[in-house]
Amino acid sequence: MNEELKHSALIALRDCLALKAGETFLVITDEAKREIGYAFFEVGKEMGAEAVIMEMLPRRLNGEEPPEVVAKAWLAADVFVCPTSKSLTHTRARQNAVKQGARGATLPDVNAEMMKRCIPVDYKKMEARCSKLVEALNNGKHVRVTTELGTDISFSIEGRNGAPDTGIYTEKGTFGNLPAGEAYIAPLEHTAEGVFIVDGAMMTGVVDKPITLKVEKGFVTEITGGESAAALLKEVESVGHNARNIAEFGIGINEKAVFTGNVLEDEKIDNTIHIAIGNNAHFGGVVDVPFHQDGIITKPTVYIDGKMIIKEGVHLL
Secondary structure (H helix, E strand, O other): OOHHHHHHHHHHHHHHOOOOOOOEEEEEEEHHHHHHHHHHHHHHHHOOOEEEEEEEOOOOOOOOOOOHHHHHHHOOOOEEEEEEOOOOOOOHHHHHHHHOOOEEEEEEOOOHHHHHHHOOOOHHHHHHHHHHHHHHHHHOOEEEEEOOOOOEEEEEOOOOOOEEEOOOOOOOOOEEEOOOOEEEEOOOOOOOEEEEEEOOEEOOOEOOOOEEEEEEOOEEEEEEOOHHHHHHHHHHHHHOHHHHEEEEEEEEOEOOOOOOOOHHHHOOEOOEEEEEEEOOOOOOOOOOOOOEEEEEEEOOEEEEOOEEEEEOOEEOO
């Protein structure tokens, strides 16, 4: 087994999740991510945990529920990691396990290079930056995002709470992504208006041409661009109207993340923001649909209640 990969798994289990000897540790994976799943499993055993690994068939979409047997096992875990091809982040199974007290991380479409590059980071610094952004989101009511490329979208966040993805999930019932590095919030449904242009990555990878998404009353009404836009539109139409919901606004802060075409890393890139469509029921919203796709936007300017907090990608807080 790759020792560098095991070292990254060790950092995640020791520093991010504080796995303890005797705890029940569950790894949920699938065939494509088996190597990473077993790296976590082996490290968990070496740390003295009651390690269990479950391999399931790959899900078709991000946000699709795992098999019932996996969901039931998840409820019994103290600590979990989910290196899977499709995201289990926005699922009822994950939400129920965390409500039960499990702590852990999902790693949708993670690969070995990403593990080795983005997990060994300064988590204290990341936590400090994330806290400032979450505070600004929690105290704010209205967000506007613009870019030179033409993005100009506004939405309400009044009554919603920002969430930190710091990579530190050591308390009972805490959860996030690994690699980590974002602050995010669920915009108030039906309030988003304008247009956002994804020039970084979305769904199928780094976009071939910018994807333009027009938004009215909180839902995407038009998707245009190149092949990436066509692929996105096809997936959206296969799910239904709620897949068009403006689900998330996030701000990336991982200084080691780079564009790879893998949204797990791409959405964490420092000096970017992302706007997601689809499911937000599991982090403060009310739209529950088996679909969640993030669109990464470079060099954004962000205002909260009229105050500029990011200027062309540069953080001002």
